[in-house]
Amino acid sequence: MIEMTEVVAIRHVAFEDLGSFERVLRERGIDVTYLDAGQGRLLEQVTRRSPQLLIILGGPMGACETAAYPFLEEELALIRARLAREKPVLGICLGAQLIAAALGAKVYPAEAKEIGWGNVDLSEAGVDSPVAELTAPVLHWHGDTFDLPTGATHLASTPVCRNQAFAVGSHALGLQFHVEVLGSGIESWLIGHAYEISQAVGVSVAEIRADTHRHASLLESQSRRFLNRWLDDVLT
Template identity: 45%
Template structure:
């Protein structure tokens, strides 16, 4: 059994839309002896989650970092996240969460030249002890239209053909992934329903996306668990 006694036994997760949850990560945390508590952005007071000394995960969603005028809670998230990152508290960002981390670290977040929605492999950087090495030659789910400049003092971990900055790490405690490692084979349907307008506007083949999910998602569970275990055992509190 992996020894993670140095970490508080609850993982906090911030959701921006109800159907984008921890997915397979939730089972991983339970297996490792952690409990999970969700916070809803725009509804709940997120101060407790951002000041938490244990692991806080910021999940994805359809809103964009730069939509602060319409969604003022985003500014509060960024402000709280800046303080959290300055304290180097354990933080994992996925998709929108990664973009919020990039913004809080002072990098520009902007609309990309194309929607990147679908399954494809990553180009992993030849960084020593790359946390994402378990994903070598394994497709992951991409679902974003925005991207970001690589923040200062971070280590680039992965790229794709369309977007050079797909994942980065800051020290031992902060990990940002623009793609989704948490998606499950039997749970993508709620994404297809919830994001139907975006999918049709982007002219995504929904049937193919569903079929690809059934093919690729099961193979993602094991390397995802390995990534989380490796990340958490290196966290310094």
């Protein structure tokens, strides 16, 4: 087993952090470093650190908005370089979309925004993957979706978006949904995404808050099992 010593997490907004994942990583003796998108040259910073694992977190911009947000080009280049060397990468929401885009898949607006708590349906491969630990509702918060990258393994879907989770070999995993979110942090999401919520049909602050109270505790325990299982896989 390879001893992991550092994880770099690229963060796009302050409140979409590692959440429950951070405690798991620290319990395993892994140093956690955040790099904030748009603050310095990401490609150079990550290359210099050469972390054992890279995690790309969520954000409100689209993976293809590289003209408006040039740092996304750096993230895409970084992901391509790591995938070429089969170095572990985990992408969450925007992070999953960036992995898909880095592999040449199309990223585009979904038929409807998917915001709120709900289950994912596992594929046959998903049942045999770490994603199978996630039987509780997860938090969905996205308006874009993507095609399954060539060579990737489809793991999970919802009626709104077929491609909710995928794996690339044993070293890369993309999750369109959020499993890392902490119930104690949901108010920051509701504040930070207030405008988006107000524009989304059928979505309410009260419903998200109530569902978080119902589901977050179970998701937090399942997310720990999920991440530990995936880390065991990428470390062997």
